[in-house]
Amino acid sequence: MAQTQKKKTAISYLQANQQLKKENLAPVYFIFGEEKYLHDSLIDKIIDVAVEPATKEFNFDLFYASSVDAENVIDIAQSYPMMADRRIIVVKDVDFYKQSSLKILAEYVSKPSSSTCLVLESGKKALTGKGINAIISNSLPVNCRQLYENEISPWIRNYLQSKKVDIDIQAIQLLQAQVGNSLLNMVNELEKVLINIQPRTRISLDDIKSVTSISKQNSVFELCDAVGNKNFPRSIAILTNMLDRGEKPTGVIVQLTRHVSNLMKIKESIRLKKSTVQDLAAITRLNTFFVNRIKSQANNYQAEQLRQAFQHLTTADYHLKTSYQPQKLVMELLLYNLIKGK
Numbered sequence: 001m002a003q004t005q006k007k008k009t010a011i012s013y014l015q016a017n018q019q020l021k022k023e024n025l026a027p028v029y030f031i032f033g034e035e036k037y038l039h040d041s042l043i044d045k046i047i048d049v050a051v052e053p054a055t056k057e058f059n060f061d062l063f064y065a066s067s068v069d070a071e072n073v074i075d076i077a078q079s080y081p082m083m084a085d086r087r088i089i090v091v092k093d094v095d096f097y098k099q100s101s102l103k104i105l106a107e108y109v110s111k112p113s114s115s116t117c118l119v120l121e122s123g124k125k126a127l128t129g130k131g132i133n134a135i136i137s138n139s140l141p142v143n144c145r146q147l148y149e150n151e152i153s154p155w156i157r158n159y160l161q162s163k164k165v166d167i168d169i170q171a172i173q174l175l176q177a178q179v180g181n182s183l184l185n186m187v188n189e190l191e192k193v194l195i196n197i198q199p200r201t202r203i204s205l206d207d208i209k210s211v212t213s214i215s216k217q218n219s220v221f222e223l224c225d226a227v228g229n230k231n232f233p234r235s236i237a238i239l240t241n242m243l244d245r246g247e248k249p250t251g252v253i254v255q256l257t258r259h260v261s262n263l264m265k266i267k268e269s270i271r272l273k274k275s276t277v278q279d280l281a282a283i284t285r286l287n288t289f290f291v292n293r294i295k296s297q298a299n300n301y302q303a304e305q306l307r308q309a310f311q312h313l314t315t316a317d318y319h320l321k322t323s324y325q326p327q328k329l330v331m332e333l334l335l336y337n338l339i340k341g342k
Contacts, residue, residue, distance in 0.1 A: 008136055008137050008139075008141055009141075010032075010136075010141035010142060010143040011140070011141070011142055011143070012142070012143060012145075013033075013035075013038045013041075013042055013142060013143075013144050013147075014151065014154065014155070014158075015142075016029075016042055016140070016142045017042065017045065017158065020042075020045045020046065020049050023049055025046070025049050025050060025117055026117070026139070026140035027112040027113070027114070027116070027117060027118065028109050028112050028117075028118045028119075028120070028135075028138065028139035028140065029046060029117075029118070029119045029120065029139060029140050029141075029142060030120045030121075030122075030135055030136050030139040030140070030141045030142070031043065031119065031120070031121045031122070031141075031142045031144060032121070032122045032123075032124060032125070032126070032127060032141070032142075032143060032144065033123075033125060033142075033143045033144035033145045033146075034123070034124075034125050034144075034145060034146055035144045035145060035146045035147065035183060036123055036144075037183040037184050037187070038144035038147075038183065039121055039123070039144050042142060042144065043090055043119055043121065046088070046117065046119055047060060047088055047090075050086055050087075050088040050117040051084060051086060051087065051088050052084060055081070055082065055083050055084040058081075058082040058083065058084070059081045059082060059084050059086070059087035059088065060087070060088050060089075060090075061076055061087075061088075061089045061090070062090045062092070063089070063090070063091045063092070064091070064092050064093055064096075065091055065092065065093045065094050065095075065096035065097050065101075066093060066096045068091070069101070070097060070101035070102070070104040070105050071104060073089060073091055073105070073118075074104060074105070074108045076089055077089055077108060077112070077113055077116045077118055078108075078113055078116070080115060081115055081116075085115065086115050086116065086117060087115065087116050087117070088116070088117045088118075088119065089116065089117070089118050089119065090119040090121065091118070091119070091120050091121065092121045093121070093122065093123065094120045094121065094122050095122040095123075095124050095127055097131075099129060099130065099131050101131075102129065102130075102131025102132060102134075102135065103130075103131050103134075105120065105131070105135055106131050106134035106135050106138070109134070109135050109138045109139055110134070110138045112138075120135065120139070125145070146181060147181060147183070148181075148285035148286075149176070149181065149284075149285060149286045149287045149290065150281060150285055150286060150287045150288075151285075152172075152176050152181060152186070152287065153169075153172050153173075153176070153287060155183070156172050156175065156176075156186070156190070157172070159187070159190065160190070160203070163194065164201060165194065165197075165201050165202065165203060166201065166202045166203070167202065167203040168202070168203065168204050168205055170205040171203050171204055171205045171207065171208045173287070174205060174208045174209065175189065175190075175208050176287065177221065177290070178208070178219070180219065180220070180221050189211065192211045193207055193208065193211050196210065196211060219242075220242065220247070220251070220252055220255045220256075221255070222238050223235060223238045223239060223242065223252065223255075223256070224255060224256060224259040225293070225297070226238055227256065227259065227335065227338050227339060228259065228263065228294065228297030228298075228300065229297055229300065230300050230339045231339075232335065232336070232339045232340060235335045235339060236332060236335060239252075239328075239331055239332065239335060240328075243327070243328055243331070249320050249327045249330070249331050250317065250320055250321070252331065253313055253316060253317050253320070253334075256313060256334075256338070257310070257313050260306055260309045260310060260313065260338075262284045262286065262294055263294065263297060263298045263301060263306055264303070264306045264307075265280075265283050265284050266280050266283075266284060266291075266294055266295055266298040267298045267301070267303055267306060268303075269283055270295075270298070271303075275295075277291050277292065280294075280295060305341065308337075308341060309337075309338050309341075312334055312337040312338055312341065313334070313338075315334075316330050316331065316333070316334040
């Protein structure tokens, strides 16, 4: 009986980045996940390792699956590079292909050319199907998921090291607290800081304060803290500020749900006598800088209140998507139930 091919476990963006630093290049990459900024960053790094700038014009091809047949991609992949040892081909949005095209790619991926680096990319969180599974099994799959809180700090350091700039740990902690986990927003703030510190090559806490204070606006993370601290007037003020700026209520609910989930995890860990900072950081995937603050907020709630909070969040999400109630009213009622509810 033929054995079913086992699907290969994907590595993370950070792991792939470390391999590329050592110039360890795979013949085929399959990049997927919801953090598109990481997709583009990783692809740029692969291109830099795969081809020399002098011959890039002849040996680099970028395609979108919607505008190129799989057969054409394979024809180019099997051709010899020009005046170089290797060529690179990037095909974005491969989830656009039907199974017949994916099967053609899978056949190539099982025996790739030694002189070609093929990068297949999909913006989806996860993909299934025989063709995709066969590609993943014979490639280096990289999951560019959104980074966890405890992964942001090394990412910031790595980003700045590429620009030959160092940063104090307190500066990282404040930057993450102010900006959150959006890498696009993080890069925007870091680029502002880099302009302001020239010609220095180290970022201090004061540098972050001076830049973030200029553009600081109430964020969803401040709203989560206000809810965690059961500060109803402040939570309403922050919500109003955010909605006036055009923030989407459904996105706010996603972050509030995540925050309540962390409060619940910490509450349960404390009950099980696993309450060290390291224990709580591991179970929530939060940076240790944030753990004590969240732990303090968890003490404001009973376990049953947190269970009911999930129901309130689900109800609010449903009303936002299906009812004619004003969105601001739905959100204000949600905050009341989260903070004042029994």
